[in-house]
Amino acid sequence: MNDLPPDPLAAADALNAQARAWRTEPAENTQLTALALAVAANQPVLLWGEPGIGKSAGMxxxxxxxGVPLETVIASVHEPSDFAGLPIIGDDPATTGVPMAPPDWAVRLTAAGRGLIFFDELSSAPPAVQAALLRVVLERRVGSLTLPGPVRVVAAANPPSSAADGWHLSPPLANRFVHLHWTHDPRTVARGMAGTWPAVPIPVVDPARVPGAIARARGAISGFLTARPGLVHHLPADAEARGGAWPSPRTWEMALRLIATAYATGAGGEALAAVVVGAVGDGAGLELLTYLEELDLPDPNRVLADPDAFALPDRGDRQLAFLTAVVSAVQSELTRARWEAGWAVLAKxxxxxxxxxxxxxxxxxxxxRDLDWPVPSGIDGFLDLLQLSGALK
Structure with a gap:
């Protein structure tokens, strides 16, 4: 006589479902905040960490x-054509060309119009696959499809020492990511085994802060690179370092957007430090963070509202950073009053x-300048320069 229930695995499945159930609670977690900040800034992120420490769970x-769909692609088990697309020959290739069919995950994300694409095991993918991924990360194209702007790109990699058949990332691919080191906290894991994990904070951009945030970020990056021109581009000498974060004009633009997003969301200093270092590398990133701490730029919009109530910094690079921020703020909301206030600032x-x-x-x-606007008095000290350049007519 058979005493087994109709579905012998039903009770086991119910047990597994309960074991997988968890809740979240607010908790300080710099790496989760840094990941969320970089995703909010729409900068491609690469999570570096040993296998099995929760990168996929964090995603x-x-x-x-x-509230967006997540598509996970194991990069190490794919061919280059899986990212470049497979050719489909139509009735008249000489007239219509040969379109490249995109994979199913790209079609789903395009149909959704937003989402997260997670390329796992990136460092285990051979160089040919990494080269094919360049187009996805740089141009956001997969075959003949262009991924929508709201689709964010995140990847994960194990250090070559612990990855199966691990490869160093090629410098062109590595230089397109914000590199974040993913670690585990034993206390967090122990709490998670009890059923509670830290919640991922979702940065929210305050529209009222955006113009000032962008202006401050532009001024800071411009002033820093004026003071440290040797850091504009520095390709490391060894292969391992070239596969990580290092400074280039591309990564400085990434850093600018990350800083502006942090200012506009009110993100904490530790998360900002993580993404800045993750964009331009340890050396340049730490120098920039020190510079930002010492710079302490005022809100340029407040300065434009009352140009007489501020004092110009003493150092030349800080003066340049401040003035660049002011001009950027004027450009973001150009009116005659703000333009004239900008000249009052420059006159100082x-x-x-x-x-x-x-x-x-x-x-x-x-x-x-609008040609109908009169020339303000604050321009007097720059007349010769502007006439020579043709900027003043």
Whole structure:
């Protein structure tokens, strides 16, 4: 006589479902905050960490918090054609060309219009596959499809020492990611085994902060690279370092967007530090963070509202950073009153004996002038320069 229930695995499946159930609670977690910040800034992210420490679980939480679909692609088991697309020959290739059929995950994300694509085991993918992924990360194209702008790209990699058949990332691919080191906290794991994991914070951009945030970020990056021009581009000498974060014009633009997003969302300093270092590398990133801490730029919109109530910084690179931020703020919301207030700010540089520092900002500000606006008095110290450049007519 058979005493087995109709479905012998039903009770086991119910047990497994209960064991997988968990809840979240607010908790300080720098790496989760940094990941969410980089995703909010729409910068491709690469999570570096040993196998089995929760990278995939973090992605599932993030997708759930954002309310977007998650597509996971194991890069190491795919061929280059899986990302470049497979050719499909039509009736008349000479007339219509040969379209490249995209994979199913790209079709689903395009249909959804938003989502997260998670390329796992990136460092285990051979160089040919990494090269094919370049187009996905850089141009957001998969075969003949272009991924929608709201689709975010995240990848994960194990260090070559612990990855199966691990490869160093090629420098062109590595330089397109914000590199975040993913670690585990034993106390967090122990709490998770009890059924509670930290919640992934979702950064929310405050629209009112956006113009000032972008202006401050532009001023900071411009001033820093003026003071440290040798850090604009520095390709490391060894292969392992070239497969990580290092400074280039591309990664400085990434850092600018990350800083602006942090300012606009009010993200904490530790998360900002993680993404800045993850974009431009340890050396350049730590220097920039020190510079940002010492710079302490005021909100340029407040300065434009009352130009007489601020004091110009003493150092030339900080003056340049501040003036660049002011001009960027004027450009973001161009009115005659704000344009004239910008000249009042630049005039302080002339009064302080530093017209050369403000020269570039003056040329940018002059180029914004509506021809119906009269020439303000604050422009007097730059007349010769602007007439020579043709910016003032």
């Amino acid at each position: 599932e939480q993030l997708a759930a918090g954002l 540089a002339v009064d302080a004996g530093s017209p050369d520092v403000a020269a570039r900002a003056a040329m940018d500000l002059a180029a914004m």
